[in-house]
Amino acid sequence: MTIEKRKLKKPEVLAPAGTLEKLKTAIHYGADAVYIGGNAYGLRSRAGNFSYEEMAEGVAYAKEHQAKVYVAANMVTHEGDAKGAGEFFRELRTIGISAVIVSDPALIEICATEAPGLPIHLSTQASATNYETLEFWKEEGLERVVLAREVSMAEVAEIRKNTSIEIEAFIHGAMCISYSGRCTLSNHMSFRDANRGGCSQSCRWKYELYDMPFGTERKTFTDQGIEEPFSMSAVDMSMIEHIPDLVENGVDSLKIEGRMKSIHYVSTVSNVYRAAIDSYVEDPENYVCKQEWIDELWKVAQRELATGFYYQKPSEEEQLFGPRRKIPVYQFVGEVMAYNEETKIATIRQRNHFRVGDEVEFYGPGFHHFHQKVEAMWDEEGEPIDRAPNPMMLLTMPVSQPVAIGDMIRKKK
Template identity: 45%
Template sequence: MKKPELLAPAGNLEKLKMALIYGADAVYMSGKAFGLRAFSDNFEQEELKQGIDFAHRLGKKTYITINIFPHNDDLTDLPDYIKSVAAMGADGIIVSDLGVFRIARQVAPALPIHISTQANSTNWSTVEFWQELGASRVVLARELSLADIRLIREKVDLDLEAFVHGAMCMSYSGRCLISNYLTGRDANRGECAQPCRWKYHLMEESRPGVYLPVLEDERGTYIFNSKDLCLLNHLPELIESGLNSFKIEGRMKSVHYVATVVKVYREAIDSYVSSPANFHVKQDWLEELQKVSHREYTTGFYFNKTSEQDQIYTSSSYIQSHDFVGLVKDYNPATGMAVIEQRNNMKVGEEIEIMQPGQETFIQSINAMFDADGTPIEVAPHPQQIVTMPVSKPVVPYAMLRRPERWQGRP
């Protein structure tokens, strides 16, 4: 059985490192231009090189997104950008547009090209077409069922990639014009304002200014607001379908989200491949996915056509059960003291969890904290404040501290 690649989002250099350390085989990321997540932090040129080198030191891969649908003025700097990405040693680029594909083949013929989900590849003939042009991988459209994917796998022999977790778009493989129409921000050039998450009412032509709720709900109606994709429960079917890469959405999500989701899918994939007959989805994995920021989960189009049950009508807000409060920078085994970079207000007396790559999460009470001068403190209120604290078990750099949301007075 060929183990599928686990591909994670990297919205900045810190998220890239977290994704790879927590178990991703590869990451996808973008420079400051040409990617479809213009409002993610993204990477300066030097940061791209740092990220590529970091991944390669771990024996892992990096793919650069160049998946906008460019207008003429976008093409001016594109050839030099593609050449620079190739020179840095990127393992591939992800494109949507035939013009970008053509330029990449001209200026960097040895650079592998992956076809983005934005290209709407929904059948085996389209995938075969991209293969004949020289693409090495196709990221399949999100509208496909598992049966569709299996048939495509039977017909073609290049790499196939599909999303297995994360936010869904209300439009056809992300080809949406609502943002452009309502705000002037072009989703197909990376500037989506996410109007599908806004609340809407109806207005009847002869009664201008009278706004009628689509559903009787005082909180509004979110008629385009999709649930998030989660296919953890169906991992065996996905692996057996012959997909080469499992993709996690979320370049604009937090480091907590990236590390947690990657860790869960890493453990699940490894567990299944090592012993398919004994595999079962652990309750701990499902609980982990509830701890990060997400919407209610759905299986999308994989097993049936979507219905009203795959939308959320009452709120566009994310839900999560835990807050990320600190990141381990160092640990002294002789003293049992950990050096922590604060990421959210922490207090002595709180009970937290410590999650770290490749190990089980454990509960830790904050019995004491000390500032950078060694002075005892009761609270760490300052963003990225460096503190030390005793921990009951050894921890490693990049271990994450998180706290149930009830500690902040929320239900």
């Protein structure tokens, strides 16, 4: 007697795309959707925000690969900031953007009235932490709510039981030390408004702590008597070991943070979560979180990793202080631009310095990996070289296994 497998709804893998290159990379490596920024109304003024022409190219590429493109327009508007928003949203609707991610009720109202038919998602900046809030936004016509990053897994389960609106939740990337990203440190310390796109990440600066008894300044020290600078910053989030909880609690979209991160980060993280989600939905009863997925994420981690607020209140272990507890050891060095099957020669665009004799790792979509030593290299004129020192230079090299356009190369530092 055969036991019928449970049918689970597969959640969307939603990846960040700060540039057109990152958009294509994320989709190539398994993302079902990407979120980008336009030239206005977003919170990442230093990300490679998209022009209308770039959006159109991105949407065309996404549709070709059955993926979606969302635009973040999640700034908090002051007087005058919303000028031109109606035209902006109408243009996004014409381009074919799948939804806009908004937090400010003024922008929500403008989008709903001046660009009807363009779906609206509520940004995490709006701090949605209970199902009554989600029901309110559902009644206002929104299709999806991005939960606040302060929500626990138990609260996710309760929210899902009591509302049918789509739920999106962060699963990987940077955490903000302030509630749902609403911070004024940057405003006070560098005169850059974090809630209008100018965050200078003041929480990640290094600080010294002073005790000032009776007007006398004195630096504080650790128990070992060592002066220790600290930040007001959290470690990053990683939910790779908890995919079953997210799927079983009905989260519709699993969101990766990082529009300002590299294509190395975007490709790796999208690849890992694609593999894990597919594996769980395919056979939940026999699912195992593979150690290779966890190891893969550490290859692009910039900080320590934890589960944020999902399972407990973060302690000092979820804060950044003192020396690094785990240091990244991999460096992104190149991308495959072409491959000749007959000669087994790959054309590589260099992204960081590497040389003949280095041990490198190739990886591609679908979790295809292999290691090899760089035996030889030739420049664009076919002349042999012993190293690739120039940024973005093209070179060729023999590879021990077949590769494909878009495969990436990294090495240990």
